[in-house]
Amino acid sequence: xxxxxxxxxxxxxxxxxxxxxxxxxxxxxxxxxxxxxxxxxxxxxxxxxxxxxxxxxxxxxxxxxxxxxxxxxxxxxxxxxxxxxxxxxxxxxxxxxxxxxxxxxxxxxxxxxxxxxxxxxxxxxxxxxxxxxxxxxxxxxxxxxxxxxxxxxxxxxxxxxxxxxxxxxxxxxxxxxxxxxxxxxxxxxxxxxxxxxxxxxxxxxxxxxxxxxxxxxxxxxxxxxxxxxxxxxxxxxxxxxxxxxxxxxxxxxxxxxxxxxxxxxxxxxxxxxxxxxxxxxxxxxxxxxxxxxxxxxxxxxxxxxxxxxxxxxxxxxxxxxxxxxxxxxxxxxxxxxxxxxxxxxxxxxxxxxxxxxxxxxxxxxxxxx
Amino acid sequence: xxxxxxxxxxxxxxxxxxxxxxxxxxxxxxxxxxxxxxxxxxxxxxxxxxxxxxxxxxxxxxxxxxxxxxxxxxxxxxxxxxxxxxxxxxxxxxxxxxxxxxxxxxxxxxxxxxxxxxxxxxxxxxxxxxxxxxxxxxxxxxxxxxxxxxxxxxxxxxxxxxxxxxxxxxxxxxxxxxxxxxxxxxxxxxxxxxxxxxxxxxxxxxxxxxxxxxxxxxxxxxxxxxxxxxxxxxxxxxxxxxxxxxxxxxxxxxxxxxxxxxxxxxxxxxxxxxxxxxxxxxxxxxxxxxxxxxxxxxxxxxxxxxxxxxxxxxxxxxxxxxxxxxxxxxxxxxxxxxxxxxxxxxxxxxxxx
Numbered sequence: 126x127x128x129x130x131x132x133x134x135x136x137x138x139x140x141x142x143x144x145x146x147x148x149x150x151x152x153x154x155x156x157x158x159x160x161x162x163x164x165x166x167x168x169x170x171x172x173x174x175x176x177x178x179x180x181x182x183x184x185x186x187x188x189x190x191x192x193x194x195x196x197x198x199x200x201x202x203x204x205x206x207x208x209x210x211x212x213x214x215x216x217x218x219x220x221x222x223x224x225x226x227x228x229x230x231x232x233x234x235x236x237x238x239x240x241x242x243x244x245x246x247x248x249x250x251x252x253x254x255x256x257x258x259x260x261x262x263x264x265x266x267x268x269x270x271x272x273x274x275x276x277x278x279x280x281x282x283x284x285x286x287x288x289x290x291x292x293x294x295x296x297x298x299x300x301x302x303x304x305x306x307x308x309x310x311x312x313x314x315x316x317x318x319x320x321x322x323x324x325x326x327x328x329x330x331x332x333x334x335x336x337x338x339x340x341x342x343x344x345x346x347x348x349x350x351x352x353x354x355x356x357x358x359x360x361x362x363x364x365x366x367x368x369x370x371x372x373x374x375x376x377x378x379x380x381x382x383x384x385x386x387x388x389x390x391x392x393x394x395x396x397x398x399x400x401x402x403x404x405x406x407x408x409x410x411x412x413x414x415x416x417x418x419x420x421x422x423x424x425x426x427x428x429x430x431x432x433x434x435x436x437x438x439x440x441x442x443x444x445x446x447x448x449x450x451x452x453x454x455x456x457x458x459x460x461x462x463x464x465x466x467x468x469x470x471x472x473x474x475x476x477x478x479x480x481x482x483x484x485x486x487x488x489x490x491x492x493x494x
Numbered sequence: 495x496x497x498x499x500x501x502x503x504x505x506x507x508x509x510x511x512x513x514x515x516x517x518x519x520x521x522x523x524x525x526x527x528x529x530x531x532x533x534x535x536x537x538x539x540x541x542x543x544x545x546x547x548x549x550x551x552x553x554x555x556x557x558x559x560x561x562x563x564x565x566x567x568x569x570x571x572x573x574x575x576x577x578x579x580x581x582x583x584x585x586x587x588x589x590x591x592x593x594x595x596x597x598x599x600x601x602x603x604x605x606x607x608x609x610x611x612x613x614x615x616x617x618x619x620x621x622x623x624x625x626x627x628x629x630x631x632x633x634x635x636x637x638x639x640x641x642x643x644x645x646x647x648x649x650x651x652x653x654x655x656x657x658x659x660x661x662x663x664x665x666x667x668x669x670x671x672x673x674x675x676x677x678x679x680x681x682x683x684x685x686x687x688x689x690x691x692x693x694x695x696x697x698x699x700x701x702x703x704x705x706x707x708x709x710x711x712x713x714x715x716x717x718x719x720x721x722x723x724x725x726x727x728x729x730x731x732x733x734x735x736x737x738x739x740x741x742x743x744x745x746x747x748x749x750x751x752x753x754x755x756x757x758x759x760x761x762x763x764x765x766x767x768x769x770x771x772x773x774x775x776x777x778x779x780x781x782x783x784x785x786x787x788x789x790x791x792x793x794x795x796x797x798x799x800x801x802x803x804x805x806x807x808x809x810x811x812x813x814x815x816x817x818x819x820x821x822x823x824x825x826x827x828x829x830x831x832x833x834x835x836x837x838x839x840x841x842x843x844x845x846x847x
Binding site for chain 2 (some may be wrong): 173176180181182184186190191192195199244245251268298301304306307318319391394395397400401402403405443444447448450452453454464
């Protein structure tokens with residue numbers, strides 16, 4: 126009420142597509158502001174945070190090292206998951222909480238393949254490509270299981286995926302006969318560490334590749350349009366000739382692929398797995414990334430770049446907290462603060478108030494970055 | 495909708511009936527599904543036996559035991575420990591055993607209480623945390639259930655349990671710290687990566703180091719963080735220290751998995767470690783691959799924590815049933831520290847799991 130002139134800008138988000146660009150700017154406002162805040166904090170507190178140095182790793186390869194590299198590197202799994210999670214959120218209006226457990230399954234399958242069933246292997250028993258493909262396939266099947274429950278049995282996504290959330294880690298352990306396999310082949314670790322002669326961590330390349338694939342898919346296929354329309358109104362999209370169930374199922378299968386890639390990156394960082402700990406609580410971070418990206422958790426319109434940015438913000442926060450030696454057990458509490466801020470910020474009451482003062486902080490954010 | 499409710503109701507009824515069945519139903523949140531399949535003889539036989547369960551202890555056919563352990567997937571140590579318990583407490587060995595695995599002490603306590611109510615003959619405990627067990631122990635005593643601790647201690651009067659077959663965690667920590675002190679470095683800048691906070695293993699291994707760091711001027715913590723036994727978290731913690739540029743020369747990780755994670759961060763940054771390296775790497779437990787890392791000189795030290803207590807517990811129970819109290823209340827599993835100078839292949843074969 127205070128600023129009736131500027132109100133429509135925010136209210137218009139849903140129905141109108143002609144101002145898509147403006148919308149994008151608005152949607153990315155929160156993650157960009159959060160990122161700017163973190164950057165600003167680190168600049169003031171300790172500018173050496175941003176130092177990047179070239180070192181030589183133990184294999185004699187030059188590698189880049191520094192907090193920023195750590196952020197980009199460690200955020201990889203989360204970014205890949207957040208992309209898939211955005212699609213699932215958009216189509217089904219709910220989130221898949223089983224991604225961490227599903228990563229354990231994918232990682233377990235891949236390790237089982239490359240170790241050939243042994244507890245410890247010095248060389249890969251199966252070609253890496255085949256192992257990863259099988260991991261992706263298995264992960265797609267589990268994604269389809271989740272998707273079928275959501276799309277065809279109309280179970281709430283969070284409840285449907287609770288099944289795999291509970292059972293996933295046990296399944297992962299069962300795949301390897303409850304043993305913790307270890308692969309010592311350097312070739313296996315390329316994906317999680319460095320390729321010989323290339324100073325940038327490989328997960329960064331994998332992430333860029335995945336982002337690129339999704340950019341292409343959203344640009345040249347109807348995936349984005351169909352997902353949005355199903356999420357906004359499943360009935361009317363059915364009347365327009367789409368099959369909402371199939372599209373929902375498809376998004377869960379796509380998330381399955383993302384999960385497998387993230388799981389592969391995670392296990393190839395160390396060449397081993399710990400079923401109960403691997404990617405623990407990553408589902409919460411992935412959902413948070415989607416929310417941070419300004420996507421409605423109730424589905425419909427989405428922006429994967431917002432989620433990607435959100436994922437980097439979360440990792441930036443984590444790395445910052447580690448730098449200041451916040452106990453790792455206390456990290457979730459800090460993330461909770463972010464969630465509270467987000468929820469309050471996106472509440473309609475606050476949005477109205479903010480609309481009148483929005484321009485000033487937006488400018489400030491640009492200057493900093 | 496009606497059908498759905500009917501289904502839910504019938505499920506609830508079935509579950510309620512099952513709950514009346516007694517102590518041998520696997521708790522719903524048991525993470526042990528995989529192992530169950532490995533030992534069908536053990537678990538499958540339990541369900542039908544439920545009905546005549548009260549008769550079993552009286553006739554002395556089978557000794558009922560409730561085994562509360564941590565999550566076998568938490569580490570290689572726990573995997574070996576859990577597997578040994580499951581292999582020992584089988585029907586062939588004269589036991590009717592119920593297993594429960596959880597890293598959450600509250601869940602462990604709740605299940606232990608249930609097992610006491612179900613009047614198991616013996617309650618075998620590997621507590622996830624050292625405190626909070628008083629009520630369970632009192633109830634057990636009142637119900638005539640004998641409590642035997644394995645692997646980890648808890649804070650209670652000795653009269654509350656009949657025996658404890660445990661690792662001497664403070665001694666493990668002391669051995670490791672003494673070894674480190676013997677290395678004669680000018681300055682000790684330590685990255686200390688802790689296990690699950692409040693567990694016996696963490697308290698013992700942290701305690702010795704804390705004492706030394708407080709006592710010696712040239713012993714400093716670069717960072718002291720818990721990674722909750724997790725390799726990836728340990729790697730992140732180490733990487734963040736490296737990124738901060740603070741000098742360090744010791745990694746004291748409270749289990750092998752976390753030491754491995756820290757070493758991955760060292761390798762990625764070209765920091766040498768082990769026998770001829772800049773950084774001393776220390777781990778704990780019994781994993782074969784860790785022994786091999788020490789043997790190769792990639793690590794400097796591993797404190798052995800013996801996971802195989804099952805046989806000792808087994809013989810104690812058999813003695814107790816025969817009417818003989820154990821000679822010692824607390825039995826420490828034989829343990830020692832190994833370093834890269836003295837470790838031999840024979841040790842690896844003997845102690846590696």
